[in-house]
Amino acid sequence: VQKKITARLKRTLPVRGPQAPTLSELMRWYCLNTNTHGCRRIVVSRGRLRRLLWILLTLSAVGLILWQCAELLMNYYSASVSVTVQFQNLPFPAVTICNINPYKYSAMKEYLSELDKETKKALETFYGFSEGKSKVRRSVDDWNSTGSDFFQQIPLLKVEDFSRTATDLRSGQKRRIEGSVFHKDSSIVNSADSNDIIGFQLCDANNSSECALYTFSSGVNAIQEWYKLHYMNIMAQIPLETKEKLSYSADDLILTCFFDGLSCDKRHFTRFHHPLHGNCYTFNSGENGTILSTSTGGSEYGLHVVLYIDEADYNPFLVTSTGAKIIVHDQNEYPFIEDIGTEIETAAATSIGMHFTRSRKLSKPYSDCTETGADIPVGNLYNKSYSLQICLHSCFQKAMVDSCGCAQYAQPLPAGAEYCNYKKNPNWMYCYYRLHEKFVKEQLGCQQICKDACSFKEWALTTSIAQWPSTVSEDWMLRVLSWDKGQKLNKKLNKTDLANLMVFYKDLNERFISENPANTLVILLSNFGGQLGLWMSCSVVCVIEIVEVFFIDSLSIVLRRQWQKAKKWWSQRQRGGAGKAPQAGDVERQGHDNPVCIDEDLPTFTTALRLPLPQDSPLPRTPPPNYSTLRLETAFTEQLPDTLELGQH
Numbered sequence: 241v242q243k244k245i246t247a248r249l250k251r252t253l254p255v256r257g258p259q260a261p262t263l264s265e266l267m268r269w270y271c272l273n274t275n276t277h278g279c280r281r282i283v284v285s286r287g288r289l290r291r292l293l294w295i296l297l298t299l300s301a302v303g304l305i306l307w308q309c310a311e312l313l314m315n316y317y318s319a320s321v322s323v324t325v326q327f328q329n330l331p332f333p334a335v336t337i338c339n340i341n342p343y344k345y346s347a348m349k350e351y352l353s354e355l356d357k358e359t360k361k362a363l364e365t366f367y368g369f370s371e372g373k374s375k376v377r378r379s380v381d382d383w384n385s386t387g388s389d390f391f392q393q394i395p396l397l398k399v400e401d402f403s404r405t406a407t408d409l410r411s412g413q414k415r416r417i418e419g420s421v422f423h424k425d426s427s428i429v430n431s432a433d434s435n436d437i438i439g440f441q442l443c444d445a446n447n448s449s450e451c452a453l454y455t456f457s458s459g460v461n462a463i464q465e466w467y468k469l470h471y472m473n474i475m476a477q478i479p480l481e482t483k484e485k486l487s488y489s490a491d492d493l494i495l496t497c498f499f500d501g502l503s504c505d506k507r508h509f510t511r512f513h514h515p516l517h518g519n520c521y522t523f524n525s526g527e528n529g530t531i532l533s534t535s536t537g538g539s540e541y542g543l544h545v546v547l548y549i550d551e552a553d554y555n556p557f558l559v560t561s562t563g564a565k566i567i568v569h570d571q572n573e574y575p576f577i578e579d580i581g582t583e584i585e586t587a588a589a590t591s592i593g594m595h596f597t598r599s600r601k602l603s604k605p606y607s608d609c610t611e612t613g614a615d616i617p618v619g620n621l622y623n624k625s626y627s628l629q630i631c632l633h634s635c636f637q638k639a640m641v642d643s644c645g646c647a648q649y650a651q652p653l654p655a656g657a658e659y660c661n662y663k664k665n666p667n668w669m670y671c672y673y674r675l676h677e678k679f680v681k682e683q684l685g686c687q688q689i690c691k692d693a694c695s696f697k698e699w700a701l702t703t704s705i706a707q708w709p710s711t712v713s714e715d716w717m718l719r720v721l722s723w724d725k726g727q728k729l730n731k732k733l734n735k736t737d738l739a740n741l742m743v744f745y746k747d748l749n750e751r752f753i754s755e756n757p758a759n760t761l762v763i764l765l766s767n768f769g770g771q772l773g774l775w776m777s778c779s780v781v782c783v784i785e786i787v788e789v790f791f792i793d794s795l796s797i798v799l800r801r802q803w804q805k806a807k808k809w810w811s812q813r814q815r816g817g818a819g820k821a822p823q824a825g826d827v828e829r830q831g832h833d834n835p836v837c838i839d840e841d842l843p844t845f846t847t848a849l850r851l852p853l854p855q856d857s858p859l860p861r862t863p864p865p866n867y868s869t870l871r872l873e874t875a876f877t878e879q880l881p882d883t884l885e886l887g888q889h
Contacts, residue, residue: 262797262801263794263797263798266789266793266794266797268283270789271283272284274782276298276777276778276782278294278297278298278301279298282294282295282298304771305771305772308771309768309771312759312764312767312768312771313764315758315759328748328750329533329534329535329748330533330534330596330745330748330750331531331532331533332499332524332531332532332533332534332542332543332745333524333568333569333570333571333594333596333697333699334522334523334524334525334526334568334569334570334571334573334575335522335523335524335543335566335567335568335743336520336521336522336523336566336567336569336575336577337493337494337520337521337522337523337545337547337564337565337566337741338514338517338518338519338520338521338564338565338566338577338581339488339493339517339518339547339549339550339564340517340549340554340559340561340562340563340564340565340583341518341549341550341553341554341555341558341559342487342514342516342517342518342558343483343486343487343518343555344486344487344488344550344553345553345554345555345556346553347485347486348486348555351474351478352471352474352555355467355470355471355474356557359463359467359557362396362463362466363463366396366398366438366459367459394440394441394442394466394469394470394669395440396438396439396440396462396463396466397438397439397440397441397453398437398438399437399438399439399453399455437455437456437457438455438456438459438462438463439453439454439455439456439462440453440454440462440465440466440469441453441454442454442669442670442673443670444667444670444671445666445667445670446667450670451670452670452673452674454673460560463557464557464558464560467557467558468558469669471558472649472650472660473660473661473662474661475515475649476649476659476660476661477661477663480513483513483518484511484513484519486518487513487518487519488518488519488550489519490506490509490511490521491506492548492550493519493521493547493548493564494506494509494521494545494546494547494548495545495546495547495548495721495738496544496545496546496721497543497544497545498543498544498545499523499532499542499543499544500532500534500536500541500542501540501541504523506521508523508524509521509522509523509525510522510525510527514577514578515649515650515651516578516650517565517577517578520575520577522575523543523545524571525571526571531571534744534745534748535748536748537744537745537746537747537748538744538745538746539591539593539742539744540744541744541745542742542743542744542745543741543742543743543744544741544742545741546721546738546739546740546741547564547584547738547739547740547741548733548737548738549562549563549564549586549736549737549738549739550737551586551734551736551737552737561583562585562586562736563583563584563585563586563739564583564584564739564741565577565581565582565583565584566581566582566584566592566741566743567580567581567582568592568594568699568701568743569699570625570697572624572625573624573625573627573697574622574624574627574629574630576629576633578650579629582701582703584739584741585705585739586735586736586737586738586739587707587708587735587736587738587739588705588706588707588708588739588740589705589706589707589708589740589741589742590703590704590705590739590740590741590742591703591704591705591706591742591744592701592702592703592741592742592743592744593701593702593703593704593744593745593746594699594700594701594702594743594744594745594746595699595700595702595745595746595747595749595751596697596698596699596745596749596750596751597697597698597699597700597750597751597752597753598695598696598697598698598750598751598752598753599695599696599697599698599752599753599754600694600695600752600753600754600755601692601694601695601755602694602755602756602757603694606755606757607692607694607755608691608692609691609692609693609694610626610691610692610693610694611693611694611695612626613626613630613631613693616631616689616690616691617689618631618634618635618638618686618689618690619634619638619654620634621633621634621637621651621652621653621654622634622652625693626693627693627696628690628691628692628693631686631689631690631691632686632687632690633651634651635684635685635686635689635690636648636651636675636676636679636684636686637651637652637654638654639675639679639684639686640660640671640672640675641654641657643671643675644660644665644667644668644671644672644675645665645668646658646659646660646661646664646665646668647659647660648660648672660672702746708735708738708740709735709738714735718732718733718734718735718738721733721738
């Protein structure tokens, strides 16, 4: 009996909350019971105007919350920059010095004789001048009678009026230009005829119709570019040991050396061979495990060297400036002297003051930088700490090996590869230029793969130049330096062969620039709570309630309705197959009569009083009073004699 009564109570009681059968009932129940006052005022307000105003205010508050929370999320991934300045002993950086001329021209002549001969012929034919002769153009017969077939594959061409016809400066024959034309404009030196343009054509060795013409409006640039192209072919075939002997030794390059007021020599320099600059020497490289430091700023306590440049032994076609190139870098960094090197003039004293700065950036999700480069899918070919330049050069070299079958001469060799030369790789020039074009246009993918380093060191340089030696001291100084050089020089020094270099800290202030998160998780949650409380008088419990009602309960109601429809469809299909008519008890119940919405909680006393009575039971009436309660009941079993007599009377 008790189970029947409980089932009857559950079936007849109105169902609310998560067990509500419809979304409208769920929303009404939520608005009446939630702690957000705006939702409640929408339901209890009387009058359409007032209810409409509360709807607009509530929706506006929700919009402001979403906007402010989005701003908080965006600011959460921002970083603030802090600068810390410290005064302390600073480690002296590595200073790499290279002669602008990579190899002694007197030692390289036997390797470059054919190339130099072809270059001189090009100058004489196109510009009409030669060494020790009048400026008379040479005839075509002179071209054919001298020279070799070494450079016939890639001759210099003269293009007229940007037409598709070019003249071979070697043979004098005209040829039709096929393929793309790449014009590198310059206004340094132009030929006598402004319509004449110098260039060279590169073709695919496997497909002669695939060609590219590279033209220059400056004859100087065209000849230098053509010369360097053949120069790299020649140098790629010379063994490294031979090239080190052909370049400058430490005794050849460094005349005097002082550091921190004390004398130094070649033992403080470490040699490394650069493909484009020959033998370079690094001061304070740290290879022996010791890194020098300085405790005082100023030019007297830095590095002071006098360099011997030897201008007379320069290659006249490879370099057009005189002096040295230096770069200041960390001991673990590779010196990209060709990219960011500083040129030092001859016959001048160059003072370079430094400011040291260490920088530290935050990695993901604040910035797209890398800590060590281990997450970059590009192998480090330089065996130094990761940098963006190392990644870009390594990426291009890898693409060069994959596409052209050989490595470019100016960069380190990957494992198992060899440098390109047109004896073994006749197609490498065309392949290299096309690949470099894609690299510059960021079509090779290297710029997308490589990332900045999160931490790096930087030395800001301030350069000043003064005439050196002075006119009054030139004579005795050159004599003393010549004497110090001894018998190795065999000639009198000239001031244009010397360069004076000073590298020092201007002060010992170390700046440390670091990025710190502008917001922590605690601050973010506090800001969220402030926005919810300001606009909706809501707390974390209210947020959980919103998630429960609007996502979990609403989804369950929608699924329940779909399940009911599916059951109804299945029941109708079974009845249709059996030929039975629907009965009255099969009609779907809605609202609080829905048997699916069964709440396990027992009914309260107040709700139980509102239960309807059975149809066949009489209406309840007020019971009549019990008059027997008005009777006197005595506790005595016998009546007293005196009262008995009174009763008889």
